[in-house]
Amino acid sequence: MQTLEKTEPKLAQLKTLLTEINDIESAASLLYWDQATYMPPEGAAARGRQLATLAQIAHTKFTDPQIGQLLEDLRPYEQSLAYDSDEASLIRITRHDYERAVNIPPAFTAKFSQHTAECYEVWAKARATNDFATVAPYLEKTLELSRDRANFFPGYEHIADPLIADADYGMTVKSVRSLFTQLRQELVPIVEAIASQPVADASCLHQHFPEAEQLDFSFKVIEQLGYDFQRGRQDKTLHPFMIKFSTGDVRITTRVRENDLNEGLFSTIHETGHALYEQGVSRAYEATPLAGGTSAGVHESQSRLWENMVGRSRPFWKCFYPQLQETFPQQLGKVDLETFYRAINKVERSLIRTDADEVTYNLHVLIRFDLELQLLEGKLAIRDLPDAWNERYKSDLGITPPNDSIGVLQDVHWYGGAIGGAFQGYTLGNLMSAQFFATATQAHPEIPQQIASGNFTTLHDWLKQNLYQHGRKYTAAELIQRVTGSPLQIEPFISYIKQKFGELYGI
């Protein structure tokens, strides 16, 4: 094969360059992990500079025209291969990343980083003092820069499309908005119906649960779920996250509140879901752009699948509740399984997204998504954002934030990054989690019973086989179609919610 003779060295050269870039990015990830776990306070200044240096070197190397030329030279070879072959996928995904990277001028990236760093500082104070006005001018600038950023990718249908594509490639305002509109129509009446019922009693979760025992229990749980501690570890941090340095080193971080059993346990299972995804990516993709989760939404689908569909299910606690009672005999010895199950699935119309239950959670996301589109479209001014926020909370959740600190100022996303693109993944993930889980249990109806006996192998293997191993080979849309046989839909999620919470709340 004449083509192959010419292309093999070029593909090898591309892989070598990509491995080098991956190594720099992995080192940057470790700098970040260390900063969030063990770094002493006075290491901060140099650490920020070190992170910036590595990011800049990786960016320079990745946007080198040599990479563009190699990708161009490899185009005929790529076209001669099956779309889903590893090599074609590697070239395709690398080209996608390359084109996104070269379109944004480094000077803009620098300006944007500097601005969002300043905006973040101002926001942190503004949130503490309930003072939206001081951060508003910074947010104006962020909005302007977010539009500028989108405009580096002309040809979009909606100005938010390029921003959404950053996290959820293949999704657009049109496709997301269609799903979210249906979802809202379904969810608002469900939330209203639940709100008319007595509130579940979650007081059993708010006793004193010593940190060491909580950590020990969650360690055992996630090991049983299939998290491989030979290829990962768990450390404490302020804001939990999952991070990957290689397929052999995928770590999670956790925080624990001694007066709230929910926090440590479910955030640990959540991060474990992300980690199971990354630990499951094919080793053949190591150190290439294929070695990662394919989109924010698909990643979130795995954290939520394990956290909610598994971790907040009756079968799961049928298995683990006796162990939890043994761990905390004084606190839970006299609390029966049903009371505990209802406590961890308490539904309540509340103000804070990150504390919201499975039913109301997506309404919080939808509010943010709609508002950021209106901002980008120029239909909403920054100065009117707090009122718009509060009105929408009133109409969708029936409550009004008493102040901006726990209203429009609560989430970091707009204040520490672009406006647009950062929220839709949460709800896309929830929708996907239900669609994937329904497909898995359809293929293996024994999964719930297995979970009740502490066996997660069938589910985990199914996910590895159908999702995890592929890394970034398929887009979210391709993956969903391939795995579930249909595009992303809201029905599996609505059906899951209706069944679970219908039974719980008798509605």
Next chain:
Amino acid sequence: MQTLEKTEPKLAQLKTLLTEINDIESAASLLYWDQATYMPPEGAAARGRQLATLAQIAHTKFTDPQIGQLLEDLRPYEQSLAYDSDEASLIRITRHDYERAVNIPPAFTAKFSQHTAECYEVWAKARATNDFATVAPYLEKTLELSRDRANFFPGYEHIADPLIADADYGMTVKSVRSLFTQLRQELVPIVEAIASQPVADASCLHQHFPEAEQLDFSFKVIEQLGYDFQRGRQDKTLHPFMIKFSTGDVRITTRVRENDLNEGLFSTIHETGHALYEQGVSRAYEATPLAGGTSAGVHESQSRLWENMVGRSRPFWKCFYPQLQETFPQQLGKVDLETFYRAINKVERSLIRTDADEVTYNLHVLIRFDLELQLLEGKLAIRDLPDAWNERYKSDLGITPPNDSIGVLQDVHWYGGAIGGAFQGYTLGNLMSAQFFATATQAHPEIPQQIASGNFTTLHDWLKQNLYQHGRKYTAAELIQRVTGSPLQIEPFISYIKQKFGELYGI
């Protein structure tokens, strides 16, 4: 000033390039620290590659002709400045590093790394099975490559000079050998005299001391010594080391043996000595080649000064022994201070360098130094090395290793790196520690009493002022002359040994 107008941008440019290189090297250091402390087992393969990638990028950037050109352009400016000005020193030390770096071809470095990695693997097995013969051919190759390495720096007087200069710039075989010959003449009779006395009873150190309490005690000790935990931290590892990521982040690692109180405590103080040096370097040198210890010997002088002159002294334990007894009441409650002091200063002719006491330690180093010179000179063949080793142990320490595992195979240095240059620093450090400590106590005779009351400020401040702040500005020789008023000598060390151990052993 016309010169300044031309040079300022060049100096700024040089600093920018050096900061970038420093950041890459700091990231590599963190990769190493993590590997030695927290990394899960299966992270190893990718970690090795990541470390190699960063080392290669840093080397490529540092040996870029652009740096050579800037250094050349800055020469007139450097010459217009005082020798010990910060800027002249920065240019001078950078040039020194640059010239050493560019003289070694990257292909040689790769070959050398690959060989020493293989040799290390073979050695690890050979040591375990007491089989010098299998590693001998690898050691032959190491010897050849060590000579090749030296030959990239022609014009030396002795072939080991360039290898010594790597770790202890300014020192040569001639200067080191002269000191070491005198030292041996003094030490051998002292060791013989002590050996004729009854052996001290160290059994009190070999009880069961739980790890957590040991760590807790050493934490308090080193904090009181002046180790700044806002700019550092302590973690467990297999082979303790100190490591620096920035002046604000200088960490130590520790190991603890529950049946040996010596191990954890004194290795912690040892690494703290290294860390105090690095924490004390002027912040003005941050992220430049000036921001580090100036030589292996001077670094070791600080670890040994704090470990031995301070940590194994009577005043030190007058302060800390009551606290140690409180920590371990069952084990030490009935052991009096004098017994404990004699136990931690027990002198014994033994086979293992790393376990050796202050008196015999340097004899171990001198044996290795002399043998490696003979190897490099071609006066000793690798096959004859075990016999030469054993003979020298017999003549200097009066004992013969029963096998090569605890004889010629005991230290990693020759088997995991070059032959030549790695051992002299240990003894140079011991000599320097005594000369510096004598100067400090001469200037501040109150230091011992202060130590007895747990106050280390005068000593620490004196070291910061006279040594630490200067980083790499002065060579070891310059620093010693400047601080102590004379070149490095053996007298302060011999006098310290004679006084301390003469009193202990009545000789």
